[in-house]
Amino acid sequence: MADLNQLYDAILNGDHKTAVTVTRQALTEGTAPIELITNYMSPAMDEVGRRFECEEYFVPELLLSGRAMKAALALLQPLLAASGAEPAGRIVIGTVKGDLHDIGKNLVASMLEGGGFEVHDLGADVAPEKFVGAVREHKPDLVCLSALLTVTMPGMRDVVEALKMAGLRDQVRVMVGGAPVTAEFANEIGADGYAENAGVAVTVARRLTRKNHAMDEAKG
Amino acid sequence: MGGLTIGDPALLVFGVAPNPVKCGFELTVGGGQVYPEVNFTLPPLKISDETWPAVLTHYRTIASDVLRRALSLQVPGIVLEFELLPAMTERPEWGAEITSILRQQMETAWQKSGLNSALRVTPTDIREKGKPPGLRNSDLFHQLLQSFQLNAAAGAHILSIESIGGKELHDQALMYGDVRGIVFALGVLAPRDMAWLWDQITAVCQSHQSLVPGGDSACAFANTAMQLAHKHMLPEVLAAVVRAMGAARSLVAFEHGAVGPSKDCAYEGPVLKAITGCPISMEGKSAACAHFSPVGNIAAAMCDLWSNESVQNVRLLAGNAPEVFTELLVYDCRLMNEATKHGGATTLRNWMVTSDEWLSPQALILSPDATIEIAKAIAGAAGDYSRTVAAGRAALKILRAGLSNERLQLNKKERQWLDRIEREFDALPQDERTLLDEMQETYGGLFDAKSYGLSG
Numbered sequence: 001m002a003d004l005n006q007l008y009d010a011i012l013n014g015d016h017k018t019a020v021t022v023t024r025q026a027l028t029e030g031t032a033p034i035e036l037i038t039n040y041m042s043p044a045m046d047e048v049g050r051r052f053e054c055e056e057y058f059v060p061e062l063l064l065s066g067r068a069m070k071a072a073l074a075l076l077q078p079l080l081a082a083s084g085a086e087p088a089g090r091i092v093i094g095t096v097k098g099d100l101h102d103i104g105k106n107l108v109a110s111m112l113e114g115g116g117f118e119v120h121d122l123g124a125d126v127a128p129e130k131f132v133g134a135v136r137e138h139k140p141d142l143v144c145l146s147a148l149l150t151v152t153m154p155g156m157r158d159v160v161e162a163l164k165m166a167g168l169r170d171q172v173r174v175m176v177g178g179a180p181v182t183a184e185f186a187n188e189i190g191a192d193g194y195a196e197n198a199g200v201a202v203t204v205a206r207r208l209t210r211k212n213h214a215m216d217e218a219k220g
Numbered sequence: 221m222g223g224l225t226i227g228d229p230a231l232l233v234f235g236v237a238p239n240p241v242k243c244g245f246e247l248t249v250g251g252g253q254v255y256p257e258v259n260f261t262l263p264p265l266k267i268s269d270e271t272w273p274a275v276l277t278h279y280r281t282i283a284s285d286v287l288r289r290a291l292s293l294q295v296p297g298i299v300l301e302f303e304l305l306p307a308m309t310e311r312p313e314w315g316a317e318i319t320s321i322l323r324q325q326m327e328t329a330w331q332k333s334g335l336n337s338a339l340r341v342t343p344t345d346i347r348e349k350g351k352p353p354g355l356r357n358s359d360l361f362h363q364l365l366q367s368f369q370l371n372a373a374a375g376a377h378i379l380s381i382e383s384i385g386g387k388e389l390h391d392q393a394l395m396y397g398d399v400r401g402i403v404f405a406l407g408v409l410a411p412r413d414m415a416w417l418w419d420q421i422t423a424v425c426q427s428h429q430s431l432v433p434g435g436d437s438a439c440a441f442a443n444t445a446m447q448l449a450h451k452h453m454l455p456e457v458l459a460a461v462v463r464a465m466g467a468a469r470s471l472v473a474f475e476h477g478a479v480g481p482s483k484d485c486a487y488e489g490p491v492l493k494a495i496t497g498c499p500i501s502m503e504g505k506s507a508a509c510a511h512f513s514p515v516g517n518i519a520a521a522m523c524d525l526w527s528n529e530s531v532q533n534v535r536l537l538a539g540n541a542p543e544v545f546t547e548l549l550v551y552d553c554r555l556m557n558e559a560t561k562h563g564g565a566t567t568l569r570n571w572m573v574t575s576d577e578w579l580s581p582q583a584l585i586l587s588p589d590a591t592i593e594i595a596k597a598i599a600g601a602a603g604d605y606s607r608t609v610a611a612g613r614a615a616l617k618i619l620r621a622g623l624s625n626e627r628l629q630l631n632k633k634e635r636q637w638l639d640r641i642e643r644e645f646d647a648l649p650q651d652e653r654t655l656l657d658e659m660q661e662t663y664g665g666l667f668d669a670k671s672y673g674l675s676g
Contacts, residue, residue, distance in 0.1 A: 056633065059453040060397030098267070098307055100348045103391045103444055107453075110395070125306075125349055150532055151305050154266035180264070197451060 002026040004040050007072065011044035014064025016071040023072040033076040034085070045069055045114060052199065059107065059198075066114025073116075087118040089209035092134045093144040094122035096155035101148035104178060107198040108144060115202040117209075128155070128162035135168050141209040144201070145191075147178040156181070157189040173208040177201065224595050225497030229588035232490060232522045233565050234556050238497035240524075241480050243432045244338025244377035245330035247297045249481045250499030250524040254556045256549030257299040257340070257484055257501050257527040258286050260542040263534050267307040272314070278533050279318045283325040285543035290335060293550045296557075297336040299378075299501075299525055300326065301484070309344040309367045316370035323375030340434060341376035342483070343367040345384045352388055355413050355671040368424045372431050379421055380434040380483050385413020385672065386469075387440045389663045394445055397458065397637075399644035404659045406441060406465045407608030408652050412672040414472040422477025435482030435492070435500075436473040438466030443485055443511075446582060450512045455637035457619055457630065460581040464594050464615035467491035468608040471598065474498060484527035487519060490586060491611075494595035499524035506548045509541065514580035517572040518587065526553050578627045581619050581634075590618045605652040609645065616642055 002025040010018035026036055048065040051057040057065075091112055095105045102124040109121045120138050122130055131143060143163070145156045156176050163169040175193040176186045186194035193208045195201040225238050237250025249255065260282045267275055283300065290298045302322055308315035319341050329335040347353045347360045355361060368379060386409035393401025414436060425431040437443075445459035467488035474480075480498030482489045484507075489500035500523060505516030507529035513519070520526060528545040538544050559568040569588075576583040584590060597614035601607035619638060622628030630638065649655050656674060659667075669675065 055452045058397070058455055058633070058637075059395055059448065063396055098305075100306055100344070100346070103395070106391065107395060123351060149261075149305065150264045151262050151267050151307070153264045158266075185264075198453070199451075 002029060002031070004031070004036070007036065007040045008044045011041060011065055011068045011072070012047055014061060014068050016064075016068035019068040019072040020075065023075050027075060027079070033079045033083075036072075036076065041069055041072060042116075045116075048114075049202070062114065063110050066110055069114055088116035089141040089205065090118045090120075090138060091142045091144060091205065092120045092122065092131065092138055092140040093146070094126035094131060094134075095124035095146045095148075096152055096159060097125055097127045098155055099147050099149050099152035100124050101146070101178075104148065104198065105144075105146035108146070108177065108195070108201045111198055111202050112144075112205055115206070117205065128158045131159045132162050132166045132168065135163065135172055136166075140172055142173045142175055142205055144205070145174065145176045147176075147181060150180050153178075153180055153185065156185075156191070160190050175201070175204055175208060224494050224592070224599055226494045227592065227596075229592045230566065232494060232588045232591060233569050234521060234523050235560055235565065237480065237493060237499035237524055239479070239499075241432055241499055243430065244299075244336070245326065246336045247299070247338045249299075249338075252560065253296060254523060254526055254553045255297045255299060256290075256295065256546060256553050257301055257481075257525040258542060258546050258549060259301040259303060259484065259527055259530045260286070261303070261530050261532055262305070263532045267305065276318065276321065279321055280325070281540065282533050282542045283322050285540050286546045287325060287329045287335065287337075289539070289543040289546045290550065291329065291333050293547060295335070295550050295553075298546075299338045299340055299481075301340040301342060301380075301527070302376075303342045303530065304344050304367065304371075306344045306346055309346045310363055312363060312367040312370045315341075315343060315367055316374040319371045319374040319376055338377040339375065340378040340380055340481075341371045342380045342382065343371065345381055348384045348387065352666060352668040353384065353671065354668070355385055356416060365420060365424075368421060372424050372428045376431065378432045378434040378481065379425060380436065381417070381421065382437045382439045382483060382485065383410075383414055383417055384440050385417070386410035386667075388666050389659070390441050391444070392663065392666060394441075394448070394454070394462070397454070397640075399641055400648065400655065401659065401663060402462060403465065403605075403608060403612065403648060404652075404655050406438075406462070406469050407605040408656065408659075409667060409672050410441070410469045411472045411604035411608075412674070414469065415476050416673065418473045418476035418478060425477070433473075433478045435478045435480055435486065435498075436470050437483035437486035438463070438470050438488055439483070439485040441469070442466040442487065446487075446513065447511060449582070450514070455634050456514075456581045457634050457638045458641060460585045460619060461612045461615045461641055463488060463582060464491075464585055464611045465608045467594060468598050468604065468611045471495060472604070481525050484525065484529060487513075487515065487586065490522040490588070490591040491595045491598065493522060493524075494591055495599055501525035501527050503527040503529045506545065506552055509545060515576055515583045515586055518576035518583050520552065520556070521569045521572040521586075522588065522591070526556075578622070578629075581622075581628065581630070584622050584628055585615050585618055590615075593618060603652075605655075609648060612641075613645055616645065
C-alpha cells in the first residue's frame with residue numbers, strides 16, 4: 001500500500017519525483033483522486049503557503065512545492081475531467097503592451113498554478129486585442145495584468161476598455177499589480193482587484209474567482 | 221585581464237580612478253571629485269503619437285529644472301542620464317529627439333554659465349521581447365543598434381546599456397534557486413552576448429568624436445535578486461552571491477571597449493574599478509525614490525558618480541522630483557568632495573562602509589576588502605565560466621568569515637541556503653560544455669544557443 005503521508009511530505013519538500021511515484025501507486029491501488037487532493041495534496045500546499053507567509057520558505061521552496069503538486073495533479077487530471085471536476089479557477093495573465101518586465105508576472109503565474117488555478121500566460125508586451133482574444137478562447141474567470149513602468153500602467157486601462165468594447169467585461173474579473181500600481185489606480189481604471197505582491201495574488205484571485213462563480217450562479 | 225589596477229583596499233576611494241574619463245562639456249570623471257548623475261523618467265503617461273508633444277515637454281522641463289538647480293547650488297559638474305523607455309528604443313528617432321533636447325540645454329548651460337556636464341544615454345535592450353531573444357540578427361537587434369547610432373548622432377556623450385543576454389534563463393533559475401542555472405546564465409551565456417554586443421557599441425562610439433563607451437550593468441540579474449531578497453522571496457545570501465558573479469559578467473564590457481563611467485545600477489562597480497581602474501557610477505540612499513537597497517551608504521564608498529537611479533517627473537513641495545533629487549545628490553557629493561579636500565576621504569569612506577557592512581550579506585560583499593577579494597578571484601581565473609564561479613566562491617568565503625567572527629548575523633534559513641549554495645558550487649562541472657548540455661536539457665526552450673554563438 002502506498003504511504004500517502006509521503007505524498008504530503010513530497011509536496012511540502014518540493015520533491016516532484018516522489019510525489020509522482022506515490023500518486024501513481026495510489027491510483028493503481030484504487031485510491032480516489034479526490035481523496036488524494038483533499039486529504040494530502042491541498043493540505044500540503046496550505047502548509048507551504050503558511051510557511052511562505054511566515055517567511056520560513058522562500059519563493060524557490062514555494063515553486064518547487066508547486067511543481068511537485070502540478071506533477072502529481074497531472075496524473076489526476078484525466079480522471080478528474082472524466083468526473084466533471086473543475087480547477088480552482090481559470091486565469092489569463094500577461095504584462096501589458098510596451099512593458100518587457102515579466103519576472104513578477106511569471107512568479108504570480110507560478111503561484112497561481114501551485115494554488116490549483118489553470119493559468120494561460122500570454123507573456124510580456126501583450127496588446128489589448130490579444131487579451132480579448134485569450135478571453136474569448138479560454139473563457140477565464142480572471143484576467144491578471146502586470147506593469148512595472150509608469151508609462152505602461154495606462155495600458156491596463158486599455159485592456160479594461162478593450163474588454164468592455166468586446167462585450168466581455170461582465171464575464172470576467174480583472175486583477176492588476178506591479179511596482180508602480182496602487183489600489184487607487186486599480187479602482188480608477190475599473191479593475192476588480194489589486195495584488196500588492198505575488199504572495200497575496202493567490203488570495204485575491206481566490207476571492208475574485210469565488211465572486212465570479214457567485215455571480216454566475218446568481219445569473220443562472 | 222591579468223592583475224588588478226587597484227590591489228590595495230585602502231586605495232579604493234570615492235572620486236579617484238586610476239583611469240579617469242574626460243567626456244561631455246569639460247567633465248573629468250574619476251579625476252578627484254564625485255559628481256551627481258541625475259536620472260529621471262515620465263509620470264504615468266502613455267507614449268503614443270498623440271502624447272509625444274507632452275512627452276517632449278516633460279523632458280524639456282526636467283532638463284531645465286535640473287540644470288537650474290545645479291547652477292543654484294554651484295555644482296562643479298553634473299551628468300544627466302537619459303534611460304530610454306522601450307517605445308523610445310523601438311522608434312529610435314523618438315529617443316534621439318529627446319537626446320537632442322537634453323544635449324542642447326546642457327550645451328547652453330555650459331556656454332552661458334560654465335556648467336561642466338555630460339549626457340549619458342542608455343537605450344533599452346529591447347531584444348528581450350523575442351522569446352527566445354534573437355540577440356544578433358533579429359529586427360529588435362537592428363532597432364537597438366539604430367538607437368545607439370541615432371542617439372550618438374543626436375549628441376550623447378556616454379553610451380551605456382543594461383544588456384539582457386542570459387536573462388531569459390536566469391529569471392527562471394533565480395526563482396527556483398537553481399545555482400547551476402544561475403551560473404550558466406551569468407558565466408556562459410551573458411559574457412558571450414556582452415562580448416558581441418559591446419563590440420558593436422564600441423564601434424558606434426569610435427565613429428563619433430568624443431563619444432565614450434560607458435559600461436553595462438548586471439541589473440537584470442543581481443538587482444532582480446536584491447529586490448526579491450528585500451521582499452523575503454529569496455535568501456539574501458543568494459542575492460549577495462549573484463551580485464559577486466555579476467561582476468565577472470559586467471567586466472566583459474570593459475574587455476570589449478568600455479572605459480567607464482560604468483552604469484549606476486551596477487552595484488558590482490567597485491570590483492570593476494579595482495580590476496580596470498575605470499571610474500564608476502553608483503546609487504544608494506539617494507536612490508530610495510526608485511527602489512529599496514540594503515547598501516545605501518556603502519555604495520557611495522568607492523563611487524565616482526553618485527546617482528538617484530530614477531525618479532518620476534512629478535510635483536513635490538520643493539519643485540519637480542528630478543530637481544529635488546538633484547539637490548540631494550549635490551549635497552551628498554559636496555560632502556564627499558569636502559572630505560577629499562581636507563584629507564578625510566578615507567575616514568568618510570570607512571564610515572560609509574562600517575555603517576552598512578554587517579547589517580546585510582549584500583552590503584558585506586561591497587566593502588573595499590571584499591571588493592578586492594572578489595576582484596582577485598576573478599582576475600586569477602581563466603575564462604568567463606571559471607571566473608564567475610571564482611567570484612561566487614569568493615563571496616561565499618567572505619560571508620562564511622563574517623559568520624565565523626560573529627559580526628554577520630544570519631537566521632537559520634539563510635545559513636541553510638549558504639550551505640546549499642556551497643554544495644551546488646562543489647557539484648558544478650569543471651567545463652562549461654558539460655553544463656551547456658545539461659542546461660539545454662533543462663532550459664532548452666528558453667534560450668537559443670545559436671544566438672550566443674554556441675553550437676547546440
